[in-house]
Amino acid sequence: MLGLMQDQPLLISSLIEFAERHHGDGEIVSRRVEGDIHRYTYRDLAARSRRLANALDALQLQFSDRVASLAWNGYRHLEMYFGVSGSGRVLHTINPRLHPDQIAWIMNHAEDRVLCFDLSFLPLVQAVHAKCPTVKKWVALCDADRLPQDSGIPGLASYEEWIGGHPSDYVWPQFDENTASSMCYTSGTTGDPKAALYSHRSTTLHAYAAALPDVMCLSARDSVLPVVPMFHVNAWGIPYSAALTGCKLVFPGPAMDGKSIYELMEAEGVTYAAGVPTVWQMLLSHLKPTGLKFSTLKRTVIGGSACPPAMITAFQDDYGVEVLHAWGMTEMSPLGTLCTLKNKHLSLPKDEQMKILQKQGRAIYGVDMKIVDGNGKELPWDGKTYGDLLVRGPWILDTYYQGDSPLMPDAQGRNWFPTGDVATIDADGFMQITDRSKDVIKSGGEWISSIDIENIAMGHPAIAMAACIGMPHPKWDERPIVAVTLKPGMQATREELLQFYEGKTAKWQIPDDVVFVDAIPLGATGKMLKVKLREVLKDYQLPGV
Numbered sequence: 251m252l253g254l255m256q257d258q259p260l261l262i263s264s265l266i267e268f269a270e271r272h273h274g275d276g277e278i279v280s281r282r283v284e285g286d287i288h289r290y291t292y293r294d295l296a297a298r299s300r301r302l303a304n305a306l307d308a309l310q311l312q313f314s315d316r317v318a319s320l321a322w323n324g325y326r327h328l329e330m331y332f333g334v335s336g337s338g339r340v341l342h343t344i345n346p347r348l349h350p351d352q353i354a355w356i357m358n359h360a361e362d363r364v365l366c367f368d369l370s371f372l373p374l375v376q377a378v379h380a381k382c383p384t385v386k387k388w389v390a391l392c393d394a395d396r397l398p399q400d401s402g403i404p405g406l407a408s409y410e411e412w413i414g415g416h417p418s419d420y421v422w423p424q425f426d427e428n429t430a431s432s433m434c435y436t437s438g439t440t441g442d443p444k445a446a447l448y449s450h451r452s453t454t455l456h457a458y459a460a461a462l463p464d465v466m467c468l469s470a471r472d473s474v475l476p477v478v479p480m481f482h483v484n485a486w487g488i489p490y491s492a493a494l495t496g497c498k499l500v501f502p503g504p505a506m507d508g509k510s511i512y513e514l515m516e517a518e519g520v521t522y523a524a525g526v527p528t529v530w531q532m533l534l535s536h537l538k539p540t541g542l543k544f545s546t547l548k549r550t551v552i553g554g555s556a557c558p559p560a561m562i563t564a565f566q567d568d569y570g571v572e573v574l575h576a577w578g579m580t581e582m583s584p585l586g587t588l589c590t591l592k593n594k595h596l597s598l599p600k601d602e603q604m605k606i607l608q609k610q611g612r613a614i615y616g617v618d619m620k621i622v623d624g625n626g627k628e629l630p631w632d633g634k635t636y637g638d639l640l641v642r643g644p645w646i647l648d649t650y651y652q653g654d655s656p657l658m659p660d661a662q663g664r665n666w667f668p669t670g671d672v673a674t675i676d677a678d679g680f681m682q683i684t685d686r687s688k689d690v691i692k693s694g695g696e697w698i699s700s701i702d703i704e705n706i707a708m709g710h711p712a713i714a715m716a717a718c719i720g721m722p723h724p725k726w727d728e729r730p731i732v733a734v735t736l737k738p739g740m741q742a743t744r745e746e747l748l749q750f751y752e753g754k755t756a757k758w759q760i761p762d763d764v765v766f767v768d769a770i771p772l773g774a775t776g777k778m779l780k781v782k783l784r785e786v787l788k789d790y791q792l793p794g795v
Contacts, residue, residue, distance in 0.1 A: 252766045260454040262431055263336035263422035265493040270296035273470060273496030274667035279518050280324040281503035283368050288325060292493070295328060300420035301413040302333030308416065309364070309387060311339055314430055316343040316360045318685050320367035320374065321499040323480045326391045326409060330366060331489050335450070336422050343481040346371050352543045354381040356435050359652065366391055369502055372401065378404050394496040400618035425742060433651060434483050436580050445651035446581050452645040456583045457490035459614045464590045466551060471544070473518055477502060477511060477525030478554070481665040483584040485713055486524060486553065491578030508536030526554030526776040527561060531714065534564055535737070544569050551576050551588070556683060556701045559608050573739050577610035578682060579669060581647035586619070587611040587681050609682040613653040617643040619681065621673055626658065635686055636697055640666035689780055693721035698730050698759050706754050707732050710747060716771045717778045718761065729792055731763040733783060735770055762792050
């Protein structure tokens with residue numbers, strides 16, 4: 251027997267309809283590429299998204315055709331989130347930090363039909379447009395009077411002129427909620443990038459889950475600044491959750507330095523922000539020497555890579571900002587876990603609470619997870635046993651676009667996605683990433699967590715960034731070393747840093763050496779690229795070996 255409830259598909263268009271109807275005067279603020287501050291409302295967003303949908307219809311784009319973006323966080327990019335997907339096409343957000351050849355490959359693989367781009371990326375588009383024959387329309391996200399006349403891109407149009415010629419009346423089509431809504435390619439550090447293809451259903455469910463109290467806890471009372479790029483897994487789904495809750499949105503545009511982010515936060519009363527550790531490191535580096543404080547910021551979610559405990563402590567103790575440690579992947583839409591305390595933890599001493607908050611956190615409803623050994627056998631949740639982390643759920647990838655399925659079936663026939671992470675899970679369900687499976691260091695048959703080594707180094711006042719890798723050793727197979735960069739004007743010696751580890755980890759886990767480098771290679775989303783670091787240190791030899 252079936253339930254007697256209305257059957258309405260979960261579509262992205264329903265989010266913007268809801269925001270317009272119930273939070274129409276909610277504010278959306280953007281720092282534009284032009285340098286000024288732009289303001290409008292959810293009501294304006296909805297109307298302009300409908301204009302965009304009409305413009306796409308006029309191009310005679312087919313259902314599920316791909317429309318790509320190369321853009322910063324801003325209101326025009328946000329309109330694409332709803333106008334493209336809502337009209338039944340697929341939004342393809344492209345990471346502009348990738349190499350031009352890689353971008354051209356991605357666009358051809360996706361068979362993009364339209365590309366909309368901020369003028370910051372005009373040189374990039376000029377480098378790839380002749381290599382992308384499937385693109386029929388090139389659109390600069392600007393006013394007509396700012397359109398470059400000698401771009402060399404045939405038929406280049408101004409976004410404002412393009413959508414401005416179309417009405418704001420539009421009836422969003424109804425279709426299967428499992429229809430593709432957007433796609434995002436992995437950074438492709440090994441081999442060609444792969445695409446996760448999200449659905450309307452998965453995106454809407456993810457938006458619900460992200461807004462929950464023990465997750466991002468978003469509400470109409472918040473002013474939210476997503477520093478995480480809109481081209482990085484849909485800004486962790488925040489634009490969709492914002493429409494769902496009606497919170498004020500504040501977009502930083504291209505100004506991503508610590509000073510600009512801080513000033514925008516203060517000017518717009520930001521209460522909540524989201525980004526990767528490298529961004530927050532820049533923000534803290536701006537605050538500390540100037541003695542500045544936050545007047546409204548209360549919470550920040552940090553993900554993309556492990557958040558150093560020193561950063562959590564600095565935010566909480568020095569600035570009164572709660573840090574929400576999160577974990578996820580492109581293939582997971584991306585949220586998988588978020589770390590908040592349970593009721594029973596509230597009476598624990600502060601240092602015991604901190605040990606919990608350093609973990610990546612508990613699974614969000616909709617995500618199931620487990621750790622397994624090399625034979626696929628599930629391992630205990632004791633907080634000590636390491637295993638390969640597997641996940642499953644309604645917003646987790648089944649198959650890569652035009653690629654293979656990575657899923658692993660269990661004895662019950664359920665399919666699990668292998669994350670590539672090594673983790674522990676404690677009895678309360680708190681998961682902690684100890685390493686990427688390809689980065690784990692095995693010394694004398696025992697595992698050493700490179701993340702633990704990095705976190706300790708980051709606790710030293712002189713260290714700006716640290717990356718731990720394993721080096722070949724004739725007796726122990728591998729031994730850890732830590733590569734570090736120093737904060738401006740700071741100094742430290744190898745001996746001082748090695749001594750800093752004493753008492754903070756087992757003696758056999760202390761790195762054999764410290765290597766000072768000018769910079770640690772970072773990927774397109776701000777993650778450390780240990781493959782490239784190993785290339786930089788290819789001639790390095792351990793002391794005494």
